Amino acid sequence: MHFKQINKTTWRCIADGPVDPFTGKRKQIARRGKSKGEAKERVEKAIEEIKKSHSFDSKVKFNKFSDQWLNLYRLKGNKETTVEYRAYCITVINKYIAQLKMTEITTLNLQRVLNDLFEKGTAYHTLRGIHNAAKMIFNYAKEVGVIGVNPVEAVFVPKKKLTLEETNGEDVSKLYLETDELKVFLNTVDAHRNIMNRTLIYTIAFTGMRPGEAIA
Template sequence: MYTEELIKGKKWLAVGDGPRDPVTGKRKQIARRGKTKKEAEQRVRDAIDALKEDGIDESVVKKMTFEKLAAEWLNEYALTGKKKATLRIRRKEINILNRYIAKINIAQVTGRKYQKILNDLTDQEYARTTISGVHTTAGMIFKYAVKVKLLKDNPVAGAVVPKKRMTVEDIESSKIEQKYLEREELEEFLLAVKVHGLEMDLERFYLLAFTGMRSGEMCALKLPDINFETKELRITKTIYSEDNNMRNYELTPPKTSGSVRTITLDDQIIDILKAHVTKQKKLRLQSRIDPSEYHDGNFLFARENGYPFLPKNIIVRMERILEKTSIKKHATPHIFRHTYISMLAEAKVDLPTVMERVGHDDMKTTMKIYTHVTKKMKEDASNKVQQTFGNILNFGIS
């Protein structure tokens, strides 16, 4: 060990050889300071012992803030092939965490301090799904810190996402019926589409309603994805644009591997799509767009310039149609997935087939809707028996 006096009577610097680097085989110099020679040397010995025990270099940890750690983790996370949409969500969750601990040294982030963050987010009435996402991201970041020998333990491992006490209004608004359109509501919406819809509204909303597709999957459809002879639709991709710019779109695989699927279309939907394709071809021939500026992406639903529509457009169109109806539910295009599940359940399609047709979206929600609809059908059947054969049933009572 090498030791020297830096400032006479005030500071000493001790330097010792740490464990060999597992990759290069070279020894790492461990330097520590102290008020006395003995103190500086003891600090070096303690640091070397810690490195031998758990591989954690305190000098590196002292320079590592949460902000730096999160950025380092995100770079590695991106290399695993995650979609841009997923990375965007992780960045948002990191930004929330940075508001609390960006400049704090990671060794100072305790389980108690982290739990207070989750509690505060709950007090600020963040959605529980948002808080859960933040918690998941924090868990992955600190797990990474343990893996790369920056921390010995994950400080967020024992934390819990608080459960908000539900009010009567919360309970009533969270009823499963709120997640899908009843038959009468679907009829009202589609009628409003026929009466008030703009160009392509009818084709797109009917396709969403009777296939359970995600809006991103629908916007990504290309003409070869439809086989009009076999009446089949092949779903292999979804569309994404970080800035909602039609020219900056990206086609990526669907949400999950189970989302790649082939579904059979009803005759009525096939007829609607055939008419749509014919109309699009005519418009393409009549287009005044300069051919050199036309984007030939072969999209089923294309703008005049050939570029695809984005899911944001479907949301805006749906909000416009909903204003023409009496439907009070908070409905986005995703509600058609749940509506389609309810339709299949009412048609007595078995659950595995339902899951296959919708591409394994949220099994928990799918199960709830399927169970709710089938249970309701049984109750309706019992009521019909009572209404039809009530007099006979009463014979046993009189």
Template sequence: MHCKELIKGKKWVCVADGPDHPVTGKRRQVSRTAKSKGEATKKVEQAIEEMRGAIDYHKGITVREYSAEWYKQYLRRGRKDTTNQLRKEDAETLNEFMGSLEMTSVTPKGYQGFLNHLFDKELALNSIKRIHVTGRMIFKKALEEKVISEDPTVNAFIPQKKVTVEEIESDPVKDMYLEVDELKVFLTEVDKYVNYVYITLIYLLTFSGMRPGEAAALQKKDVLFKTSEIRITKTLEYGKKGENKIIPPKTMTSVRVVDLDEKIMSMLRQLGEYQKEMGYPESEFLFAMYDGHPPTVPLIRNVVKRIAKRAGIKKTMNSYILRHTHISLLAEAGVDLPQIMQRVGHKNESTTLQVYLHITKGMRVSLMSKMSDRFGNLMSSGRNDE
């Protein structure tokens, strides 16, 4: 150990060789300062001892042990409870396959084998992608913390089935939203529904592009009747045990003010009158039901499915189909992509872009009409020349 007095009678620094890095084998020096030589020496010795203890621990740390450490830190990121739960489940899936292995013994081939195993189990593609994201997060953190010297997930790929001609021709994007003729039939059936709270809620979802959780979390103060706007600052999270929480929206991009048609505003005014007539208790929630609370997202989804079935709609009516329908209506109206994204509060444009670029029936009819007007005479003249 080498010690040097920096400020006479006030400050000393001591430097000594600590244990070599457990992964890289590189030399590491430990330096500490204190008021006296003895105190600085003691600090260096203590730091070296802690490093040796950490080395002994990390040398044999398993994937299961490290993923548990990682998850404790992940909880500090302030994610939604549902997101935290998914990360925990993903880590458990990883541990089922390689939890007993030491972190340093996981190879790129071994990790790829894990993804192949999930594929062979016929797990849904989106589930495999999400689990892979979690795996990458765990091993990336381990690399940053020098627990491993190589990240085995870097060049891993997600196995996928060959796309068939039938799958290509099935055109899955068109099933993400309702065409105009389907929407008319659906809304006609909505108008017949017994509960006006759900009628208004479904109309709002269709003509605002809001997420179901955002609509359910709306409070009366969020409706700006003077300017025909609605303010979106929160969402309703549905817990596994039926516990509902009002939390911040998905992303800060989701915080927005949306302009509404006067017809929707009129329905929102009538909603308050309906709730009074039905004897619903006073509530801060816009879509309060008989118990003063708004319907949960699963309940909204079930009502939408029930109405769609009565209307004869064959498409799968998930929670977001009305949101995607709104995007398709805006696209048909000629609204550009940035404006649509701002209105629906999308940070990641992948879903919006899918719907936006998909040529709907209305756009095809318009396109053919324009082509006929522009090129009809040219095609006719070409035949006459012959």
């Protein structure tokens, strides 16, 4: 809060108001009083009245709240393709928790959503997008006072553990030398004149070090 004395009998108090649920912005609230305390009291009363007018029904369900959030997201000037992608993510989440009240939705609820999608083979980048959309929606719900804690904060995106073949896109057998192949290779190395290079290659061959580690 900021106070300013206008004259001997008048004080002005200014404070940030609550987040407007339709614009996502805050407005400064100013009131005057015959004293510092009176000006402050009037500002606080005005803020409380604004909060009541902006507040959502405590029984608001996820599908209704997410629709309002999406409209706000569009009004902020985001690209239409991005808005459409957020809408798609909301559609997916709605299949699980559309009729749940915002105040009832827990971290466990949301984690189950991602886990089930993961088990059904949903791509990792799609899971990330759904997670991000949910996080933004519940962050907004927290900002406007619908919930006290964002349940998405503790939710993680499941990730498949890739095999070496999947990581490199090739047969693992092609990445390593068999014993007889290693012997032929090291015989060729022994003929190399530079002892430092020979030492380096032997170190890599018998310790499994990466080339960069061995050079260091």
